[in-house]
Amino acid sequence: GENVEQHPSTLSVQEGDSAVIKCTYSDSASNYFPWYKQELGKRPQLIIDIRSNVGEKKDQRIAVTLNKTAKHFSLHITETQPEDSAVYFCAASKDWGKLIFGQGTELSVKP
Amino acid sequence: DTGVSQDPRHKITKRGQNVTFRCDPISEHNRLYWYRQTLGQGPEFLTYFQNEAQLEKSRLLSDRFSAERPKGSFSTLEIQRTEQGDSAMYLCASRGAIGTADYEQYFGPGTRLTVT
Numbered sequence: 473g474e475n476v477e478q479h480p481s482t483l484s485v486q487e488g489d490s491a492v493i494k495c496t497y498s499d500s501a502s503n504y505f506p507w508y509k510q511e512l513g514k515r516p517q518l519i520i521d522i523r524s525n526v527g528e529k530k531d532q533r534i535a536v537t538l539n540k541t542a543k544h545f546s547l548h549i550t551e552t553q554p555e556d557s558a559v560y561f562c563a564a565s566k567d568w569g570k571l572i573f574g575q576g577t578e579l580s581v582k583p
Numbered sequence: 584d585t586g587v588s589q590d591p592r593h594k595i596t597k598r599g600q601n602v603t604f605r606c607d608p609i610s611e612h613n614r615l616y617w618y619r620q621t622l623g624q625g626p627e628f629l630t631y632f633q634n635e636a637q638l639e640k641s642r643l644l645s646d647r648f649s650a651e652r653p654k655g656s657f658s659t660l661e662i663q664r665t666e667q668g669d670s671a672m673y674l675c676a677s678r679g680a681i682g683t684a685d686y687e688q689y690f691g692p693g694t695r696l697t698v699t
Binding site for chain 2 (some may be wrong): 478504506508512514515516517518521523561563568569570571572573574576
């Protein structure tokens, strides 16, 4: 069935370092890959997304890369700040359908 | 506030009771999604609508769960004969029409259900 695996489950970095979170998906028809940030007790909020016709996308300190052949995509956060601390979820979907989420990564940025 | 809204924000109920949640999507969005999230997990898909049509329902979803979107605007999710395992955050999301450039699903604040 449809599945998204996300690693690591927890990640601790020093302020200013980079953080990388990786996801793999099972459904080769997936063509949309968003990343959501969720702070404690709050709704998930989109931070960046990528469609399958693009290999990489960058928005200031955040970038996402996609390898369709390997069915693998990654989130890269550079120059991390304490306010980046949260739980991050990757997801995959086909067209405008449901999102299949990964299990989440709890990122802690230590000042 | 022009975002997705959900009501109530919190619901405590006794096992065996029925509960109903409401979601109001962003006004021009024709797709509406329901997810369930338990502590420490990613949101899990329940069902979704395009306008008033229910297009997909999770195979994991018990027959005790039903959802409607009668006029293609707001949606309701009902859980009958609640069980303790139904305790979770129920999230609603909406998305723009097919063909728009915006693929994003916008989430509401969620309804936290506690079954005692």
